[in-house]
Amino acid sequence: MKKIGLIGGMSWESTVTYYRLLNEGVRERLGGLHSCRILMESVDFSEYETLMQKDDWEGIGNKLTQTALNTEAAGADMLLIGANTMHMAADTVQSSLEIPLIHIADAIAEKAKELNVQKLGLLGTTFTMEKDFITRPLTEKYGLDVLIPDEKARTVIHDSIFNEFCYGKFISSTREKYIRIIQQLERDGAEAIILGCTEIALLVKPTDCNIPLIDTVQAHVDAALNAALDE
Incomplete structure (x- = not known):
């Protein structure tokens, strides 16, 4: 080993x-x-x-x-x-x-392949969602399509990561906000959701959604x- x-x-x-x-x-x-x-x-x-x-x-x-x-x-x-x-x-x-x-982008792409999905919604910090260090390899190297939430939703996600998750706070009202964001991405065509911050999977579970989740830690x-x- x-x-x-x-x-x-x-x-x-x-x-x-x-x-x-x-x-x-x-x-x-x-x-x-x-x-x-x-x-x-x-x-x-x-x-x-x-x-x-x-x-x-x-x-x-x-x-x-x-x-x-x-x-x-x-x-x-x-x-x-x-x-x-x-x-x-x-x-x-x-x-x-x-x-x-x-x-981590290579690991995400492998999970997308296992799920047989092409279009992915991406949640994470504003850096992760708005810059291209995750989306570029996914699109250029693996030919995947990546969707990100709208600006208001991106702010909700970013703020919850730094003001709640990093302090060990996982709040049910925040989970409901994430579920609504995920549902909108699904309506926009996402076939799976990348939990692109390593703390998000501590809040949102597969049973919370009707769409597959890619836990980036796993x-x-x-x-x-x-x-x-x-x-």
Whole structure:
């Protein structure tokens, strides 16, 4: 089994899910008392949030790169950045590494293939929804169509992520707002919904919707385990 490097803490609420799913996945695949070989460095998300507000993605890229290099030097065989939005700097990070970075967009595309869907709705931070670091590989590399919510809905999603989810608050009234946003995307033609922030799946469950959900944490974990176990 290869060793998975994980940059966590963005936010730590979803990093807990990464750790759990990686270990559950190994146990399911190998059985017995097997667990996942993980090297994790968990960052102080406040520092990154400050840089995001300044739109300083070069600074974020530099910080992530140093953390990634620390993980590589400690013996990781591959790297996960445990946050959708931080993949804005994925190319910068990968360019400094010898080990592969498992990009979350590739993991999303694999799940879309399994679901046999072509048109996807995307939920996430405004950075994830409005910039192209997720949508571009999905459209250019995999030929998928990506829809995003309207401006008002994007604000609701972004604010809930930073003001609720990152503080461990998952509120039923917010869930209802998400369900309405998802229903509108479905009316617009979406065949599945990308939960493109690693905390959203802690709020919205498959039973809440009539449309398939692509949980990016689970997708990312599955891609990492496939690589770690050479499957």
